[in-house]
Amino acid sequence: MKEELYCSFCDKEAVINLKPFRVNLCSEHFSQHLTNRVKRTLLKYKLVKEREKVLVAISGGKDSATLLHIMHKLSNELNFEVYGLHLNIGVKDFSEKSEDAAVSLFKALGIKYKVVNVREFFGLSIPEISKKVKKPVCSTCGLIKRYIMNYVALYSNFNKIATGHNLDDIFSYIVKSFLVQDKEQLSRISVFTPTFDKLISRIKPLAEISENETLTYATLNKLPVAQVSCPFKNKFGLELKIKYSFIDPDYKYYPIKLNLVRTYSKLSLGSRENDTLRCKYCGIPTSSEVCSFCKLLLNLNLDPVSFHKAFQGYASFET
Ligand code: AMP
Ligand code: ZN
Ligand code: ZN
Numbered sequence: 408m409k410e411e412l413y414c415s416f417c418d419k420e421a422v423i424n425l426k427p428f429r430v431n432l433c434s435e436h437f438s439q440h441l442t443n444r445v446k447r448t449l450l451k452y453k454l455v456k457e458r459e460k461v462l463v464a465i466s467g468g469k470d471s472a473t474l475l476h477i478m479h480k481l482s483n484e485l486n487f488e489v490y491g492l493h494l495n496i497g498v499k500d501f502s503e504k505s506e507d508a509a510v511s512l513f514k515a516l517g518i519k520y521k522v523v524n525v526r527e528f529f530g531l532s533i534p535e536i537s538k539k540v541k542k543p544v545c546s547t548c549g550l551i552k553r554y555i556m557n558y559v560a561l562y563s564n565f566n567k568i569a570t571g572h573n574l575d576d577i578f579s580y581i582v583k584s585f586l587v588q589d590k591e592q593l594s595r596i597s598v599f600t601p602t603f604d605k606l607i608s609r610i611k612p613l614a615e616i617s618e619n620e621t622l623t624y625a626t627l628n629k630l631p632v633a634q635v636s637c638p639f640k641n642k643f644g645l646e647l648k649i650k651y652s653f654i655d656p657d658y659k660y661y662p663i664k665l666n667l668v669r670t671y672s673k674l675s676l677g678s679r680e681n682d683t684l685r686c687k688y689c690g691i692p693t694s695s696e697v698c699s700f701c702k703l704l705l706n707l708n709l710d711p712v713s714f715h716k717a718f719q720g721y722a723s724f725e726t
Contacts, residue, residue: 497532
């Protein structure tokens with residue numbers, strides 16, 4: 408017969424055994440424990456200051472749902488403001504369910520939010536854009552998402568953009584960049600990237616939380632999460648292969664992952680030393696005359712100047 412475990416802090420049944428912390432936790436104490444760890448990450452890396460405005464990017468998945476739920480709780484205690492942003496990338500079914508989940512969460516928490524619909528703006532979905540410019544869907548999607556998040560943050564005066572990258576995401580990204588010897592990528596990996604000219608500071612408050620924990624948190628707190636994964640996601644890519652090779656419900660690799668992420672965050676600090684130029688169309692720091700996003704617009708036969716003019720109105724956020 409399976410032996411029942413009890414919470415180390417109360418007499419309820421435990422739902423999780425966190426070996427690295429030598430505790431068994433009930434649902435309530437687990438949520439509190441995770442919130443305290445995120446709080447420590449915010450304070451240790453100085454990710455947010457008092458009275459700052461933080462734009463939390465919500466994909467509709469479990470990681471960013473957990474992030475917003477915890478950041479919302481901590482915003483009172485640490486005195487900062489939280490807003491939500493979701494980008495609908497126009498992939499049938501997947502994007503509809505993701506937007507529904509994101510909006511349900513914003514409404515449930517009473518958070519001011521904005522949804523940017525890529526199709527409404529470009530007249531095309533991200534897969535259609537990638538086909539037209541003959542670039543892989545994931546890199547086109549990453550480029551557009553990063554740019555739009557920054558755009559909204561910049562033109563609505565946000566201090567920080569927070570994403571739901573967890574410990575396993577950052578760990579597998581570091582290992583992949585190391586294996587393919589992408590020095591540029593390696594030099595940019597960080598829990599905290601400071602604001603640099605028109606590039607708004609990016610923070611990853613879940614950097615010390617494992618994927619198993621965000622999943623447990625989202626499930627226990629019944630957060631609205633879309634039960635779909637993007638059909639374009641490369642399930643056989645190196646990054647996911649690394650991630651799934653190191654998935655460990657026993658937390659055997661947790662200290663290794665944590666040490667690697669901490670060391671890299673100290674080393675790189677989101678270096679942008681190659682971005683000595685400014686894009687001639689939008690002015691963001693870049694390593695060439697035209698930034699990758701404006702190159703994409705030119706490739707789509709769109710005029711960057713008029714695009715940006717129209718986009719500024721669309722992307723600004725009533726806060
Ligand atoms: P991913 O690269 O899909 O694992 O996403 C990493 C993080 O980027 C998520 O945790 C979110 O914070 C953010 N993100 C990804 N997709 C979206 C989206 N469609 N809208 C807003 N934020 C997103
Ligand atoms: Zn308990
Ligand atoms: Zn540009």
